[in-house]
Amino acid sequence: MDLLEFAKGPALQVAAYILVAGSIWRLVGIVLLKEKPDYSEPRQSAGLLAALKVIYTRSFTAAPFKAATLYPKMLAYVMHIGLFAVVFLFVPHIMFFEGFLGIEWPGLPNNIIYLLGVAAVVASFALLVRRLTSPVLKLISNFDDYFSWFATVLPLITGLMIPVRMGLRYETILAIHILSVALLMIWLPFGKLGHTFLVFVTRGTTGMVFERRGAKT
């Protein structure tokens, strides 16, 4: 078994098992927690609509903070949109998903994907520089922040190296890329990257709690 066969086979399999088991573990563990008793009168009905409202409104910065957060917010958008496009709209990746989902969807031309990938990497590095230079961000950052950044950016960089090669053989760099994706899949449920599947759950919950308390959302 060569490196590529190992990456595409056992490495990816184990990573997938950990991703699935870990993500469901985190979600079920949170969902089954006991709700705190709330003895106050609800100010407004806190239904699903309230949850959806906050999921939407928190996607944008509140007016008073717009100027202060414009730069990191834009970077975060570039990074997330780039990452989404690279993962889900690159045709070889769509083929990968089709392999086990059985469905496919239209992709983007590779050159556009490369462009979005480079933009995502540049934005990620700019965000890292900001984290390292801002005294407040530096103070509240821990291993989780830095390793999550590393685990996210590594597959982007190794993926972008495939068309360039950098002196490596195609199958070698492809295997390294797949192994870096496996690392991301393994780390994703346990660190701050858990926001991938928790972001809308937590936002929705916040929305429902705030709505019940009568807060402006």
Next chain:
Amino acid sequence: MKRTPTVGEVLRAKGVSRRGFLKYCATTASILALPPSMIPRIAEAIESARRPSVIWLSFQECTGCTESLTRSAAPTVEGLIFDTISLDYHHTLQAAAGDQAEAARHAAMEENDGGYLVLVDGSIPMGNPGFSTIAGISNVDMLKETVAGAAAVVAIGSCAAFGGIPGANPNPTGAVSVMDLVTDKPVINVPGCPPIPTVMTAVLAHFLTFGAIPDLDKHGRPMTFFGTTIHDRCYRRPFYEQGKFANTFDDEGAKAGWCLFKLGCKGPTTYNACATAKWNSGTSFPIEAGHPCLGCSEPNFWDAGGFYEPLSTGNFDSGEKLAGAAVAGVALGAVAAAAGRRRQAKFTKEG
């Protein structure tokens, strides 16, 4: 002792003009990625070289490699160059049979001790010597005996180079490659199912010219021909970059000649010269004919996933195991939640 004619003498006798011969030398220099200044050296070396003795051993094979070579658009200068080798043993092509054939092999070995080339096609069964024999001699014994006095060994085709189809899972005969058995002689792998005729003759031309084996990659293949992937040299590559793919063998994409990646093309991970050297006198190669590359010049190509499965498909063994992981996740989550609830109850009580 009978004087062996030089390659140049044989070519002249066959009516090959000086111009035609130099054209062949220029082509050889080009495909071997050598500078034009090397053309005279190639011409001189080939012209003055004595006909090298070649012993061709066929083991567990389908004769496709021999077919590829003998049916290469004859008569070409390459074909004539090949004629100029002294093919002293090839049990498919030679007229002699039985004891006479074996005597020819032994005679060639004795007369050219230390200087002859051994070309092997087919893998060697190690499970039981009786699985494949020639004149009652097992393949492994014949290989070891013949290789002992050889200058170099050329493993022709993927079976000889990597075990090929006989070596595919579950490998019932315990097939191994030439390189697995020959460790004390230079071995050049010219894989492919079958290999490109031009590549076979050019490797021999390189040996005639320089008296040495060419630069090899990690799989023992000449870098000149196996240094780049099919994908890198594919004329359909622009369609890959543009995201234009054939989805089936008869859709509009296929008719328009778009990229065959979705149909399982292994071009990105296959190192061979098909896209440049091409087949049938440079007519085309499999992708040009509308079929994805199978990756036949790569080790274990037969076991490396489905031929029509896209390269980027993961090798997940079963959905059941993923479902098992999901169930394990639910169980772990339930345990974590129960522990959380106990902590919550404790704090509520303390509070």
